[in-house]
Amino acid sequence: MRQSQLFGKTLREPPKDEISINAQLLERGGFVYKTMAGGYDYLPLGWRVLDKINKIIREEMNAIGGQELFLSALQPRERWEKTDRWKILGEEVMYQFKDRSGKDMGLASTHEEALAEIALRSVSSYRDLPFYVYQIQTKFRAELRAKSGLMRGREFLMKDLYSFHADKENLDKYYEVVGKAYLKIFNRLGLDTYVAEASGGSFTKEYTHEYQVLSEAGEDVIFYCRKCRYAQNKEVSEMKAGGKCPKCEDEVMSGKSIEVGNIFKLGIKFAEAFSLFYNDKKGVKKPVFMGSYGIGPGRVLATVVETHHDEKGIVWPEEISPFRVHLLSLSSKDLKIIKKIKKEAENLYKNLLAKGVEVLYDDREDKSPGEKFADADLLGIPYRAVVSAKTPDGRVEIKKRKGKEIEITATEDFLKKI
Amino acid sequence: MRQSQLFGKTLREPPKDEISINAQLLERGGFVYKTMAGGYDYLPLGWRVLDKINKIIREEMNAIGGQELFLSALQPRERWEKTDRWKILGEEVMYQFKDRSGKDMGLASTHEEALAEIALRSVSSYRDLPFYVYQIQTKFRAELRAKSGLMRGREFLMKDLYSFHADKENLDKYYEVVGKAYLKIFNRLGLDTYVAEASGGSFTKEYTHEYQVLSEAGEDVIFYCRKCRYAQNKEVSEMKAGGKCPKCEDEVMSGKSIEVGNIFKLGIKFAEAFSLFYNDKKGVKKPVFMGSYGIGPGRVLATVVETHHDEKGIVWPEEISPFRVHLLSLSSKDLKIIKKIKKEAENLYKNLLAKGVEVLYDDREDKSPGEKFADADLLGIPYRAVVSAKTPDGRVEIKKRKGKEIEITATEDFLKKI
Numbered sequence: 155m156r157q158s159q160l161f162g163k164t165l166r167e168p169p170k171d172e173i174s175i176n177a178q179l180l181e182r183g184g185f186v187y188k189t190m191a192g193g194y195d196y197l198p199l200g201w202r203v204l205d206k207i208n209k210i211i212r213e214e215m216n217a218i219g220g221q222e223l224f225l226s227a228l229q230p231r232e233r234w235e236k237t238d239r240w241k242i243l244g245e246e247v248m249y250q251f252k253d254r255s256g257k258d259m260g261l262a263s264t265h266e267e268a269l270a271e272i273a274l275r276s277v278s279s280y281r282d283l284p285f286y287v288y289q290i291q292t293k294f295r296a297e298l299r300a301k302s303g304l305m306r307g308r309e310f311l312m313k314d315l316y317s318f319h320a321d322k323e324n325l326d327k328y329y330e331v332v333g334k335a336y337l338k339i340f341n342r343l344g345l346d347t348y349v350a351e352a353s354g355g356s357f358t359k360e361y362t363h364e365y366q367v368l369s370e371a372g373e374d375v376i377f378y379c380r381k382c383r384y385a386q387n388k389e390v391s392e393m394k395a396g397g398k399c400p401k402c403e404d405e406v407m408s409g410k411s412i413e414v415g416n417i418f419k420l421g422i423k424f425a426e427a428f429s430l431f432y433n434d435k436k437g438v439k440k441p442v443f444m445g446s447y448g449i450g451p452g453r454v455l456a457t458v459v460e461t462h463h464d465e466k467g468i469v470w471p472e473e474i475s476p477f478r479v480h481l482l483s484l485s486s487k488d489l490k491i492i493k494k495i496k497k498e499a500e501n502l503y504k505n506l507l508a509k510g511v512e513v514l515y516d517d518r519e520d521k522s523p524g525e526k527f528a529d530a531d532l533l534g535i536p537y538r539a540v541v542s543a544k545t546p547d548g549r550v551e552i553k554k555r556k557g558k559e560i561e562i563t564a565t566e567d568f569l570k571k572i
Numbered sequence: 573m574r575q576s577q578l579f580g581k582t583l584r585e586p587p588k589d590e591i592s593i594n595a596q597l598l599e600r601g602g603f604v605y606k607t608m609a610g611g612y613d614y615l616p617l618g619w620r621v622l623d624k625i626n627k628i629i630r631e632e633m634n635a636i637g638g639q640e641l642f643l644s645a646l647q648p649r650e651r652w653e654k655t656d657r658w659k660i661l662g663e664e665v666m667y668q669f670k671d672r673s674g675k676d677m678g679l680a681s682t683h684e685e686a687l688a689e690i691a692l693r694s695v696s697s698y699r700d701l702p703f704y705v706y707q708i709q710t711k712f713r714a715e716l717r718a719k720s721g722l723m724r725g726r727e728f729l730m731k732d733l734y735s736f737h738a739d740k741e742n743l744d745k746y747y748e749v750v751g752k753a754y755l756k757i758f759n760r761l762g763l764d765t766y767v768a769e770a771s772g773g774s775f776t777k778e779y780t781h782e783y784q785v786l787s788e789a790g791e792d793v794i795f796y797c798r799k800c801r802y803a804q805n806k807e808v809s810e811m812k813a814g815g816k817c818p819k820c821e822d823e824v825m826s827g828k829s830i831e832v833g834n835i836f837k838l839g840i841k842f843a844e845a846f847s848l849f850y851n852d853k854k855g856v857k858k859p860v861f862m863g864s865y866g867i868g869p870g871r872v873l874a875t876v877v878e879t880h881h882d883e884k885g886i887v888w889p890e891e892i893s894p895f896r897v898h899l900l901s902l903s904s905k906d907l908k909i910i911k912k913i914k915k916e917a918e919n920l921y922k923n924l925l926a927k928g929v930e931v932l933y934d935d936r937e938d939k940s941p942g943e944k945f946a947d948a949d950l951l952g953i954p955y956r957a958v959v960s961a962k963t964p965d966g967r968v969e970i971k972k973r974k975g976k977e978i979e980i981t982a983t984e985d986f987l988k989k990i
Contacts, residue, residue: 158699159637189643189651189686193644195644195690196641196643198639198640198641204642221578221616222619222623223579226607227712227727230607249677250669251668259667268613281576281938292645292710309644309645
């Protein structure tokens, strides 16, 4: 993609109303635009990152038998009254309003009720279980104050997976399967997560599990052990910072952290509310066990920015960077050399495209070398390739965003390696 | 995918509250679930179709320089007051409600205002134009009555493309480019569309263009010429059924039709409302010209069903069918033969998967041959492959959903051809 045509300009200064690092860097880089507090638009650069995050999540969900679907955000009141969550969520986070005909409507912040109802049409026998369905879909939450940038939105994409089982043992087994898939996902996304025990709330006396990333930007606090990686959310923890880990006796640490995912055994609460029963092999009527499992792709993106940046800008992990190579063509005062630089840069651009390499080509003619370097650091693409008056013939200057060394490489070698 | 594990069962009868053919067939087939009038959930089969429609649209949008982004549904009132559409759309179709802090919020039914505002940050010089951005994103419309199934939803996916230009000539040129891309899209989707002239409303005195598919389920009426394909929406037409086509003098026809897409020159209305100006080469300040171009993927899906079905069910065009092959393994009363059938069907299933063919394998053990055939006709997958007691060794029965002939083919030949 030619940067001269890219929609979304970089800003020299972050917008004044942004206090979180993720929103500051993402807005400065032209990845996102803030429509309101807690409401962000993904511009082409930001969407490319989000789309890659979604692809990774989809791959791993499909690998554990997840079937993708796509549910309505608009919800009728009646459905949510079956679990009393029309009232509970209405007081907390659910946008609720009246339709033109006076009917009560809500915007879904989660979809357990919807799926329990839909499953009624599909589940009657033990043969119909288990199954696993997920979506990547926009959720709404009526947050009173939204000040953590993309971390806590009033509207945000959510990957929510729901599982349905004949008994608790089957749920327990799949819960472990999802747990492993989540670690794989966060690993691919470049996030170092602790799996922290947390409260099951009104659903279960067992712990649920949160995937926590240590970060000063976090709204949670976890106690954790660096050695055996045992962790608990502060809310349920009996551990103390400086004390001994109950599992391996190493020192317990504490720190702020960001919850990027959670897995949750729902038990039979929803089956009971919606009369979701099945007949087992002997013809005995039994309730369906459910689990639900969430990851917020937008929050993941924000967390990656919080944990992968330096004073100059973002440093994207390779698998989710909007582009792999940032090609810079630098201008010169010598008109003859300008032509030569342009020709070489255009050639390299075409060769990279031909090889299927995702490349952002800074072909802007009204930007100084300094501005281009600053933008490259801000945007955080893993490989920077520079063609300038200083570059010897047939060569290109390569710098990794992560490192400091500049390497002068034969263009052909670079094309082979990348 | 094994049908025994697929989420979403077929129904013998359509739900009683459905009057439109698209919703009847899609609900019976387990493609969708109705959450409320005008609010449909896409179950795995339906999502597979929708996802394929989206992919085709994305390919053609990218081919004409479209940059994908993803905007917020939640909208602040202030933004929409600049064009007076807070009031106009609020009276018609926009869901509006108060936030927890008492702030007015709306759910976007379109995104011209949002993009005109966002573009302010990106457009200052002629160098920044033109550009084209699009999204596939959920829109909301407060329809009072929603009775056309998936055709007119309160919530629906929309592909909306917006273009920004330095002058009218440039907009006019791109408008033609989009027009051609739209024809290509609908062609790939298996829809025969008439490009009908329609009213420009308050935006322009010129005609806009609607992509109309003839169907009794349509809410529009067009006058059209079968020979030269000139068409007009009834609302603006001076043609009469039985009269002469003003372009080629052939007979004018009229018919109900479904609008599956539209293209619209917005002119400088939004530039003026948002002060979206740029400096031309001479440094003169000028307004930005905009165009907007919509396709509703869910309505496309519904239209395909309305125009591609028979008395037994849906007949999907190949490019958007949820699967390419529907493999049926039929049970028998002879226990020995059951084993053999199952083995052959399993082998064929694995071989198809290994070849990368998308196959739905009806491996259900509690369904009769009659039920399986009926489901295959209802689901409408292009190729039906049957393994039964009657199938000779090493062969398979192939029937196209479109045709009537059953062909007994060597399994190897079928694998090669498909």
